[in-house]
Amino acid sequence: MNTLAVPAAKLPQAGAAPRALRPATGEAPWVRAALIVTALVFLTLFLFVPLAAVFVEAFKKGWGVYWAAITEPDARSAIALTLLAAGISVPLNLVFGISAAWAIAKFDFRGKNLLLTLIDLPFSVSPVIAGLIYVLVFGLQGWLGPWLQTHDLKVIFAVPGIVLATVFITFPFVARELIPLMQAQGQEQEEAARVLGATGWQMFRRVTLPNVKWALLYGVILCNARAMGEFGAVSVVSGHIRGQTNTMPLHIEILYNEYQFAAAFAVASLLALLALVTLGLKYIVEQRVKHQRRGAGDRAE
Amino acid sequence: MLLSRTLLRRHSVLPGFDLALGFALLYLSLIVLIPLSAAFLKTFTMSWPAFWEAVSSPRVVASYRLSFGASFAAALLNAFFGLVVAWVLVRYEFPFKRLIDALVDLPFALPTAVAGIALTAIYAQNGWIGQWLPFKVSFTPLGVFVALVFIGVPFVVRTVQPVLEDVSRELEEAAATLGASRLQTFTQVILPIVLPALLTGFALAFARALGEYGSVIFIAGNMPMVSEITPLLIITKLEQYDVPGATAIAVVMLVISFALLLLINTLQTWARKRQGGI
Numbered sequence: 001m002n003t004l005a006v007p008a009a010k011l012p013q014a015g016a017a018p019r020a021l022r023p024a025t026g027e028a029p030w031v032r033a034a035l036i037v038t039a040l041v042f043l044t045l046f047l048f049v050p051l052a053a054v055f056v057e058a059f060k061k062g063w064g065v066y067w068a069a070i071t072e073p074d075a076r077s078a079i080a081l082t083l084l085a086a087g088i089s090v091p092l093n094l095v096f097g098i099s100a101a102w103a104i105a106k107f108d109f110r111g112k113n114l115l116l117t118l119i120d121l122p123f124s125v126s127p128v129i130a131g132l133i134y135v136l137v138f139g140l141q142g143w144l145g146p147w148l149q150t151h152d153l154k155v156i157f158a159v160p161g162i163v164l165a166t167v168f169i170t171f172p173f174v175a176r177e178l179i180p181l182m183q184a185q186g187q188e189q190e191e192a193a194r195v196l197g198a199t200g201w202q203m204f205r206r207v208t209l210p211n212v213k214w215a216l217l218y219g220v221i222l223c224n225a226r227a228m229g230e231f232g233a234v235s236v237v238s239g240h241i242r243g244q245t246n247t248m249p250l251h252i253e254i255l256y257n258e259y260q261f262a263a264a265f266a267v268a269s270l271l272a273l274l275a276l277v278t279l280g281l282k283y284i285v286e287q288r289v290k291h292q293r294r295g296a297g298d299r300a301e
Numbered sequence: 302m303l304l305s306r307t308l309l310r311r312h313s314v315l316p317g318f319d320l321a322l323g324f325a326l327l328y329l330s331l332i333v334l335i336p337l338s339a340a341f342l343k344t345f346t347m348s349w350p351a352f353w354e355a356v357s358s359p360r361v362v363a364s365y366r367l368s369f370g371a372s373f374a375a376a377l378l379n380a381f382f383g384l385v386v387a388w389v390l391v392r393y394e395f396p397f398k399r400l401i402d403a404l405v406d407l408p409f410a411l412p413t414a415v416a417g418i419a420l421t422a423i424y425a426q427n428g429w430i431g432q433w434l435p436f437k438v439s440f441t442p443l444g445v446f447v448a449l450v451f452i453g454v455p456f457v458v459r460t461v462q463p464v465l466e467d468v469s470r471e472l473e474e475a476a477a478t479l480g481a482s483r484l485q486t487f488t489q490v491i492l493p494i495v496l497p498a499l500l501t502g503f504a505l506a507f508a509r510a511l512g513e514y515g516s517v518i519f520i521a522g523n524m525p526m527v528s529e530i531t532p533l534l535i536i537t538k539l540e541q542y543d544v545p546g547a548t549a550i551a552v553v554m555l556v557i558s559f560a561l562l563l564l565i566n567t568l569q570t571w572a573r574k575r576q577g578g579i
Contacts, residue, residue, distance in 0.1 A: 054415060232532065
């Protein structure tokens with residue numbers, strides 16, 4: 001199919017050939033420039049301008065308004081709830097990620113591919129539906145609703161529901177970072193540790209963990225960013241009670257709908273800052289993981 | 302004990318299989334599988350006509366049309382520009398390249414609500430970009446499209462980039478030696494190699510866009526029949542205490558998402574084979 005024979009007429013004519021000393025596998029300078037400009041214009045219109053807008057709008061009415069917006073009681077309670085939700089869901093998914101990666105990467109068992117697919121499932125579910133399914137389980141008309149009500153427990157429209165929805169949304173992050181790396185590393189090192197008499201815990205702490213620490217950190221960073229920024233799923237289960245069940249993204253929505261744009265963007269700028277820090281850390285860790293993967297690849301050869 | 306005896310294909314000296322897999326399965330069931338099954342079980346309690354009525358009323362169908370149409374168009378735009386961005390990042394040198402490369406992941410890191418209000422502000426008629434456009438973007442279906450483009454940017458770039466990095470220069474040199482122009486080399490040598498990754502990126506962006514909520518609702522205007530996306534309709538029904546109606550629509554979306562997930566997995570396997578073969 002890929003016949004590359006070109007009719008003789010289309011071949012560059014010998015006399016006109018060396019326009020420049022560019023290699024045969026490079027593009028003409030104007031093509032190169034056009035492509036770079038196209039890419040930059042696209043990224044500017046859809047990424048860079050929105051990012052800049054967050055900060056410009058946040059400071060439009062000055063430092064005073066900005067500071068007031070992020071320190072008023074409702075904002076503070078939203079920040080606290082966001083930190084709480086992330087503080088619970090990230091460690092839970094970290095433990096899950098390590099367990100799943102250990103089983104999948106180091107052992108050969110039936111149903112492994114199915115398990116891998118199921119771990120990715122939360123990524124393909126709309127956040128709104130993620131919230132809805134917890135309403136179906138814990139809501140008043142849900143499976144456990146009547147039982148919860150008789151015991152005076154609240155999950156939906158309360159903090160536990162927000163945490164659960166956040167856990168669901170951030171479920172795959174750590175596992176996904178760990179599994180490919182641990183699979184590439186194989187199990188020889190752990191086996192050697194065991195043969196040399198290490199206990200399971202010693203082997204894990206001294207061999208496995210140091211080998212995956214950067215990927216682990218990377219997974220935690222991504223997990224945390226998503227946990228703090230989740231909107232759709234949390235919006236369904238929160239009930240939007242000011243000062244009680246509002247996370248930062250929900251607080252932004254309320255401010256925005258009340259036309260308090262500067263305040264909304266002020267709170268948003270905190271999350272945008274978090275996103276930038278996340279990207280920075282991600283970049284650093286990515287370099288390390290790349291380095292380590294290369295190392296793992298060399299060892300395998 | 303039980304898990305290792307029934308599932309393990311090969312005996313291993315490494316410890317912890319039962320504990321690790323046992324915990325992983327328990328956690329997966331509690332957080333993901335059981336709650337998800339609740340959605341399907343809930344719809345089984347509905348009669349067929351009631352289910353059909355809930356998922357095919359005109360307002361719902363209009364929302365499918367918008368969600369699918371806008372997601373498809375946004376994924377298509379991202380496929381084209383994503384390929385250009387990936388190409389430029391892999392092949393050329395220019396100022397701030399590393400910074401720009403890192404910022405491509407912004408839609409993954411920036412909360413959707415933040416993206417939503419920012420896009421609404423700049424594409425509004427008095428906004429930085431909106432004021433230069435002859436047509437309205439914010440509060441129209443076009444706004445939905447803009448938001449979905451934003452959240453889809455990293456998918457194509459990040460799936461195509463590593464494949465493009467691996468394209469061997471020898472192939473291109475061979476093509477050039479045989480007299481192919483740069484454009485011919487691109488369309489007949491490079492494009493077939495990156496095509497599986499490009500399709501995967503397209504499908505990922507499309508799947509993500511279908512379920513997106515946070516960035517869209519601010520910019521869409523949310524007019525029933527015109528600019529109301531399906532996820533918003535689910536929330537609207539929930540707020541009207543129509544839980545069965547909301548669940549029925551959610552099940553339709555879930556089935557489509559799972560089908561897309563299957564498609565994406567197949568595409569990825571194809572991509573891996575294609576790459577391994579070269």
